[in-house]
Amino acid sequence: xxxxxxxxxxxxxxxxxxxxxxxxxxxxxxxxxxxxxxxxxxxxxxxxxxxxxxxxxxxxxxxxxxxxxxxxxxxxxxxxxxxxxxxxxxxxxxxxxxxxxxxxxxxxxxxxxxxxxxxxxxxxxxxxxxxxxxxxxxxxxxxxxxxxxxxxxxxxxxxxxxxxxxxxxxxxxxxxxxxxxxxxxxxxxxxxxxxxxxxxxxxxxxxxxxxxxxxxxxxxxxxxxxxxxxxxxxxxxxxxxxxxxxxxxxxxxxxxxxxxxxxxxxxxxxxxxxxxxxxxxxxxxxxxxxxxxxxxxxxxxxxxxxxxxxxxxxxxxxxxxxxxxxxxxxxxxxxxxxxxxxxxxxxxxxxxxxx
Numbered sequence: 256x257x258x259x260x261x262x263x264x265x266x267x268x269x270x271x272x273x274x275x276x277x278x279x280x281x282x283x284x285x286x287x288x289x290x291x292x293x294x295x296x297x298x299x300x301x302x303x304x305x306x307x308x309x310x311x312x313x314x315x316x317x318x319x320x321x322x323x324x325x326x327x328x329x330x331x332x333x334x335x336x337x338x339x340x341x342x343x344x345x346x347x348x349x350x351x352x353x354x355x356x357x358x359x360x361x362x363x364x365x366x367x368x369x370x371x372x373x374x375x376x377x378x379x380x381x382x383x384x385x386x387x388x389x390x391x392x393x394x395x396x397x398x399x400x401x402x403x404x405x406x407x408x409x410x411x412x413x414x415x416x417x418x419x420x421x422x423x424x425x426x427x428x429x430x431x432x433x434x435x436x437x438x439x440x441x442x443x444x445x446x447x448x449x450x451x452x453x454x455x456x457x458x459x460x461x462x463x464x465x466x467x468x469x470x471x472x473x474x475x476x477x478x479x480x481x482x483x484x485x486x487x488x489x490x491x492x493x494x495x496x497x498x499x500x501x502x503x504x505x506x507x508x509x510x511x512x513x514x515x516x517x518x519x520x521x522x523x524x525x526x527x528x529x530x531x532x533x534x535x536x537x538x539x540x541x542x543x544x545x546x547x548x549x550x551x552x553x554x555x556x557x558x559x560x561x562x563x564x565x566x567x568x569x570x571x572x573x574x575x576x577x578x579x580x581x582x583x584x585x586x587x588x589x590x591x592x593x594x595x596x597x598x599x600x601x602x603x604x605x606x607x608x609x610x
Contacts (some may be wrong), residue, residue, distance in 0.1 A: 347363070465514055489571065548578075
């Protein structure tokens with residue numbers, strides 16, 4: 256089935272500079288939102304503390320709830336609406352961790368009933384995570400995302416460039432480096448940032464162009480999705496980490512389809528300009544890309560609308576990831592190949608001229 260005519264010729268490559276500026280703008284806005292929100296974005300899984308889900312019989316506001324919590328000393332807790340519009344369910348988050356959750360639940364209910372009346376308040380759930388557990392989960396989540404990107408770089412290098420040895424050397428060096436930096440006490444966020452920069456530098460130095468393009472696109476997708484959570488002030492927890500890993504796999508699949516076609520076209524059109532081959536390959540796979548992304552987006556949107564509050568953030572992350580992942584396969588991963596080829600092909604031409 257072809258959704259788009261096979262002879263279509265859209266100049267995607269010619270718009271890559273505009274796409275780079277757009278991507279840079281989205282990433283910077285997301286980073287600014289992350290810095291502004293800080294640790295307030297962390298869910299109970301990462302921040303530690305206690306979360307209480309409360310349902311009210313009548314509409315209310317966060318300010319009124321905080322006033323009702325004053326008697327138990329929780330008036331400074333973060334209060335966030337939970338669920339869709341018209342639902343009077345709220346999440347109360349506090350950094351206080353108590354072993355007697357049943358007593359805390361009863362105290363909160365009694366304090367709120369003094370404001371809202373008896374039988375107007377229902378405590379639906381109470382969860383507690385210790386601060387050390389939350390920190391450990393946060394570190395493991397970052398490492399999971401990093402190692403996923405690293406092993407993807409190895410796979411892409413072996414599949415498309417048959418350079419298993421340089422890729423394995425890079426992987427071994429990075430794993431050893433991460434281990435050493437962890438033992439000397441470097442913070443996990445700084446460690447992951449340094450490792451990602453080194454990974455991309457190794458891809459460039461070892462001339463693993465397909466790995467460089469794929470990893471750049473995946474980092475792009477993760478950063479924009481996380482930035483979208485910061486902009487919309489949504490909670491970041493283990494469910495969102497699962498969504499990010501899913502996005503990495505989905506985006507990689509789309510990138511591989513384009514890379515496969517580029518490699519096939521290079522074999523049959525060696526004398527064509529590399530950017531023309533890339534642009535033709537994107538156009539040839541465009542129908543498949545839109546159909547795959549479109550059907551996935553329909554399913555994820557249905558989950559977002561009909562799946563309920565529990566799966567709402569997971570579906571939101573997937574919606575952002577599917578859209579951005581499709582965009583990055585066309586406007587990020589493939590143009591990175593063009594930039595690499597322009598750099599090293601030019602060097603080869605100059606070296607040949609000197610001979």
